[in-house]
Amino acid sequence: MIARTNMRYMIIAMLFLGWSLGNFDRFIINYAILGISEDLQLSATSTGIVLSSFFAGYALMQIPGGWLADKFGFRKVLIIAVLMWSIFTVLTGTAWSLLSLIFIRFFFGLGEGSYFPAASKGIANWFPLNERSKAMSIMLSSAGVMGVITPIFGTLLMQSIGWRMIFFIVGGLGLIITALFFYFLHEPNNEKSEKVKEKNHAASPLRNVLKTPMIWNLFIAYFSIYAVHWGLSSWMPTYLSNVKGLDLTSVGMISAIPAFVAILTTLVSGYVLDRLPEGKDKLLAAIFGLMTAIALYLMAFAPTIAMFVVYQSIVTILLSFNIILITSVPLKILSEEIVGTANGFINTSGQLAGMLTPMIIGFLVDFFGGSYNAAFIMLICFALLCSIALFLIRPKTQLVQAQTNSVN
Structure with missing residues (x-):
């Protein structure tokens, strides 16, 4: 039998691998959309709808995915998630019209939607409290890794083999990763986990989650963070190409720089958060929200x-810290039996933001004749909302209530 410590390494390696694939799938569409829009003759509004359709399906599966992981275990949910989204990755390469693309991307989102809450469940099952932020940061650092790889290699591949072939290849890789998950992912085999599974049949985890005031603050903050994150991620390639006049290769190289920064920042954030006292972490995150608003303003009017x-x-950097904070808080304040549902609920807000923000930006760009100023103003407002939601958290009272609700 593999030692539990060694199995933790295996679990986090598999979660990192799977989430790397998921991030590449989500990021590559932001570059492929340039070719897709040209082939299918899409307007900015239609492009925004395509980018948002994935998040509609993704958001719908957050809470069900977390509940399924709490009830049946994270392993089964993760295997089905990777298999399903890999199939729809392949189908993305067959899209022939706007409607077909919207349909395929929606079901792609449904497939991928249960991965994050199920992976959160896996981290809570396998890692002690003082290592969960670090484990979460390792898994989420895949976004930074893919943020570097995708713009550089994705843009080169798009110019050499075309956007359709990219999705065919990535979907095939997903099927391979599905097989790896089947053989290498395991549920923890101990008396505690068995008792949790038995209790889950009678428990109502979502009700306990919804009763926790801190979770609602995190829900609002996460929505705001991801409105900024996906607003930038989905439209920066188009913005740099259309407004700044950069070619596709230059867009890819420039887009990789912030993503490279995110890799180190994400890992450091997990390490720091496992050592910060309760309450100080959220205050620091609220200050970072204010700093994000300032940086967005400077970004919008940058002279070079x-x-x-x-x-x-x-x-x-600022967003990376806040994302790790929000996603690891439930793993530390709630019992293992409901962490999948809790993070599924919180992550729903982020995916709702991912669904709405690209569409709204597309509409604003069309409405203001190609100007992105209104879009930047909107993102600044979301950064301020994130800061307010985190400032309003009262750790002492809300933590007690959260712990009480989790064991009811």
């Missing part, structure tokens, strides 16, 4: 591409 990248990198 170099300064634009500097400000975008600062935004990335």
Whole structure:
């Protein structure tokens, strides 16, 4: 039998691998959409709808995915999630019209939607409290890794083999990863986990989650963070191409810089958060929300591409800390029996933001004749909302209630 410590390494390696694939799948569409829009003759509004359709399905599966992981275990849910989204990755390469693309991307989102809450459940099952932020940061650092790889290699591949072939190849890789999950992912085999599984049949985890005031603060803050994150991620390639006049290769290289910064920042954030006292972490995150708003303003009016990248990198650093904070808090304040549902609920807000923000930005760009100023103002407002939600958290009272609700 593999030692539990060694199995933790295996679990986090598998979660990192799977989430790397998921992030590449989500990021590549932001570059492929340039070719897709040209082939299918999509307007900015239609492009925004395509980018948002994934998040509609993704958001719908957050709470059900977390509940399924709490009830049946994270392993089964993760295997089905990777298999399903890999199939729809392949189908993305067959899209022939706007409606077909919207349909395929929606079901792609449904497939991927249960991964994050189920992975959160896996981290809570396998890692002690004082290592869960670090474990979460390792898994989520895959976003930074893919943020570097995708713009560089994705844009090169798009120019050499075309956007359709990219999705065919990535879908095939997903099927391979599904097989790896089947053989290498395991549920913890101990008396505590068996008792939790038995209790889950009678428990109502979502009700306990919804009764916790701190979770609602985190829900609002996460929505705001991801409105900024996906607003930038989904539209920066188009913005840099159309407004700044950069070619596709330059767009890819520039987009990789903030993502590279995010890798180290994400890992450091997990390490720091496991050592910060309760309450201080959320206060620091609230201050970072204010700093994000300032950096976005400077980014919008940056006089040069170099300064634009500097400000975008600062935004990335601040967002990375807050994302790790919000996603690891439930793993520390709630019992293992409901963490999948809790993070599924919180992550729903982020995916709702991912669904709405690209569409709204597309509408604003069309409405203001190609100007992105209104879009930046909207993102600044979301950064301020994130800060307010985190400032309003009262750790002492809300933590007690959260712990009480989790064991009822």
